[in-house]
Amino acid sequence: MSGQAIWAEWDDGDLIQQGDLVRRRPDATASPVWGLIITADCDIAQNKAGNRYTWIRIVSGADYLCSTWAPDQLRRLVEKQARVAAEGLGARLRRSDPELTPLTGEGLCRWLEQDDPTTIWAAVAPEGKADAKLLRIMQALHAATDPLSTCSPMDRLRRAWTLLGRSAAEQAGMIGEALKGDRGFPDFFLLPELPQTDGFGFVILLRDIASVDADAVFGAELEARLADRPDGFHRFGRLQDGVRFAVTQKLAFLFSRIGMPTSFEDACAAAADLLVHQMNFQEGSA
Known part of the structure; x- marks a missing residue:
């Protein structure tokens, strides 16, 4: 498969940004842990994220x-x-x-x-x-x-x-x-592959959201090793803008659809009716 339509170029010295793929060092876990940084670039640049990055988990398609x-x-x-x-x-x-x-x-x-x-x-x-x-x-x-x-x-x-x-x-x-994922409102995003990773078909779990201290996320695996952070993440890829925007759009759409409890909706409807009644809509009252 060609990753030209999926992956963006990046250098080890680049700042972490939204759309960066990160993974935990292989010797720190029994199985691979992959994630996607979703903290907005403006929040990272302006230090509005509380020195933490928000990320969502990625698993293999089979998993x-x-x-x-x-x-x-x-x-x-x-x-x-x-x-x-x-x-x-x-x-x-x-x-x-x-x-x-x-x-x-x-x-x-x-x-x-x-x-x-x-x-x-x-x-x-x-x-x-x-x-x-x-x-x-x-x-x-x-x-x-x-x-x-x-x-x-x-x-x-x-x-x-x-x-x-x-x-x-x-x-x-x-x-x-x-x-x-063409039907309904899927809570995942499918990637055909991951860089530097064997296999094909990887799933971004849009509901599996977590945060990590920014000091535990490194621009490259070598940096993580030199810092002696076995529990740290390091970047191993970056999504093209079109793909990362599609992920964040689907993420926002998924959570924007969460409905309110019926009791809340009923209370809102009752309040609306009372407001209309309070306005005294009667013939000739205008």
Whole structure:
């Protein structure tokens, strides 16, 4: 891949600025720690940042999919399918006793922690033929929520998808669409590569924001070594202006969309109505 459209030129002696890629020295952590400086250049120049830099974490695409995206997808899958399965099982239970407390999705998931789907079905409909579709949904829920499973979230998600009838091609397509981030309001920014780093596909986690003392961020790895700061960051790349502006724009858009509590919105609406009423809008009152 060509980085001409991504990376800007920089020198070791340049001041740290917004858009600089930093990483913690490899001997300081068991796994790489990458970040992107997002403190505004004007705040750095005018020393308005309190001698600290704000940065957002970068992880590999594989790490993002396994540690962030897959758990979220599992949660969504469980919420939806547990509701469907609980309704189906509840209908069977009401046939034998209409007075039974309705089964909820949460209740079914707790049940699945104790018994496997076949055992649950036998308890619900001991003399009835198993509903193949409903049993598959329960098996998918069991695969997604099994507390004894040692599989990764991604492996559990793919197992659940397979039980729900999604082909390998469909699963690959869903993962690809997730990484593109073209739909909805993604909380990440995908970079095709990182300088001086093996692999491809790296994800900027827009919600993973932290700060670091400016004295612990160095312009180059050699400076960090000479300063004997194993916990320090050093710059290893710089984004082109267009890319760094796109990152900060998406960051601002993500957080500007956070809604207020319903109670607050209701109070604002009530206050607006009271103000209108106070203005005494009646015919001939102007």
